[in-house]
Amino acid sequence: MRIGIVTSGLGIARQCLRKNTSVYRTCRRQVTGSGSPLDLNVDSKTGIAVLSMNKPPVNSLNLEFLTELNIALEKVENDKQCKGLIITSSIPKIFSAGLDITEMYQPDIDRLEEFWRTLQDMWIKLYGMNCVTIAAINGHSPAGGCLMSMSCDYRIMAPNYTIGLNETQLGIVAPFWFADVMLNTVGFRQTEMALQLGTLFKTEEALNIGLIDKVVPQEEVLSAAQQEMQRWFKIPGFARQLSKTELRRPTIEKLLKKKEEDIGYFRDYITKDAIQKSLGMYLESLKNRRK
Numbered sequence: 223m224r225i226g227i228v229t230s231g232l233g234i235a236r237q238c239l240r241k242n243t244s245v246y247r248t249c250r251r252q253v254t255g256s257g258s259p260l261d262l263n264v265d266s267k268t269g270i271a272v273l274s275m276n277k278p279p280v281n282s283l284n285l286e287f288l289t290e291l292n293i294a295l296e297k298v299e300n301d302k303q304c305k306g307l308i309i310t311s312s313i314p315k316i317f318s319a320g321l322d323i324t325e326m327y328q329p330d331i332d333r334l335e336e337f338w339r340t341l342q343d344m345w346i347k348l349y350g351m352n353c354v355t356i357a358a359i360n361g362h363s364p365a366g367g368c369l370m371s372m373s374c375d376y377r378i379m380a381p382n383y384t385i386g387l388n389e390t391q392l393g394i395v396a397p398f399w400f401a402d403v404m405l406n407t408v409g410f411r412q413t414e415m416a417l418q419l420g421t422l423f424k425t426e427e428a429l430n431i432g433l434i435d436k437v438v439p440q441e442e443v444l445s446a447a448q449q450e451m452q453r454w455f456k457i458p459g460f461a462r463q464l465s466k467t468e469l470r471r472p473t474i475e476k477l478l479k480k481k482e483e484d485i486g487y488f489r490d491y492i493t494k495d496a497i498q499k500s501l502g503m504y505l506e507s508l509k510n511r512r513k
């Protein structure tokens with residue numbers, strides 16, 4: 223089954239979310255053309271869903287894209303046929319460039335808050351997914367891209383890319399829940415160094431510190447993820463799921479308790495003059511890189 227979801231504005235996205243049971247039908251109908259930022263393929267035989275991000279140029283996470291991701295995650299979670307989810311990218315050499323910096327630079331405040339809330343929701347869903355989740359990292363994966371990868375159960379990455387929480391290099395700070403996920407993944411010492419230095423790890427370095435679990439050639443990333451999934455499927459689902467929930471629940475609950483506070487903190491922090499200046503300079507440096 224091939225399902226695509228188009229980004230034709232928040233209206234449709236919200237409509238899909240509200241009428242959750244008809245999401246499949248509604249979205250399939252919309253999809254026929256090209257231009258969908260997400261491809262969701264569910265193989266009913268294997269029970270594996272492949273969610274491929276396809277938002278040129280760099281799969282940056284803006285409000286609309288995060289909304290689409292939320293819809294897709296919800297669909298997978300509600301689909302009794304789906305036992306596993308692989309997240310990957312259709313953009314050559316990029317998994318995801320992380321949060322769309324233009325959402326945070328000179329923002330409209332209402333949209334900024336909605337953006338952050340939607341990101342929180344996406345992370346809560348992904349980190350807490352009952353089904354097995356594997357990140358097939360076939361490109362660079364900085365900041366928000368790294369958060370998405372770390373939120374999966376297993377990470378397979380192609381060589382010669384970078385991954386990490388590089389926020390300090392932008393002059394900003396990774397939120398506590400980004401840091402918590404990294405802590406849960408690689409431990410305190412690696413996290414305190416990586417977060418302060420804003421380290422972007424090369425694939426091999428990421429493997430060495432346990433930020434990713436396996437390296438395979440670029441063209442094998444997806445098939446390796448499909449293969450890995452079989453190992454997880456052999457474990458009785460309920461026992462595996464409960465083990466995951468027990469381990470991840472405290473981290474999710476920490477954010478759930480402070481969701482509104484976190485949105486306010488983010489808004490006040492991001493709109494500070496000094497932070498706006500840093501973001502503006504970083505955006506400029508990205509644009510000038512190719513000159």
Ligand SMILES: CCCCCCC/C=C/C(=O)SCCNC(=O)CCNC(=O)[C@H](O)C(C)(C)COP(=O)(O)OP(=O)(O)OC[C@H]1O[C@@H](n2cnc3c(N)ncnc32)[C@H](O)[C@@H]1OP(=O)(O)O
Pocket residue numbers: 279280282316318319320321322323324362364365366367388389392394395396397487488491492505508509511512
């Ligand atoms: C208390 C809370 C505090 C705040 C917390 C905020 C947490 C933030 C989390 C984040 O995720 S911030 C984003 C961090 N991301 C990055 O630093 C990645 C930046 N991008 C790159 O390094 C590179 O673009 C790339 C991903 C390695 C790809 O390189 P490539 O050479 O293939 O493409 P580019 O020519 O650099 O980019 C093409 C195009 O896309 C624009 N762009 C790239 N990344 C972003 C982004 N994250 N947001 C918005 N736009 C981005 C880039 O400027 C180019 O634009 P044009 O010049 O074509 O207009």
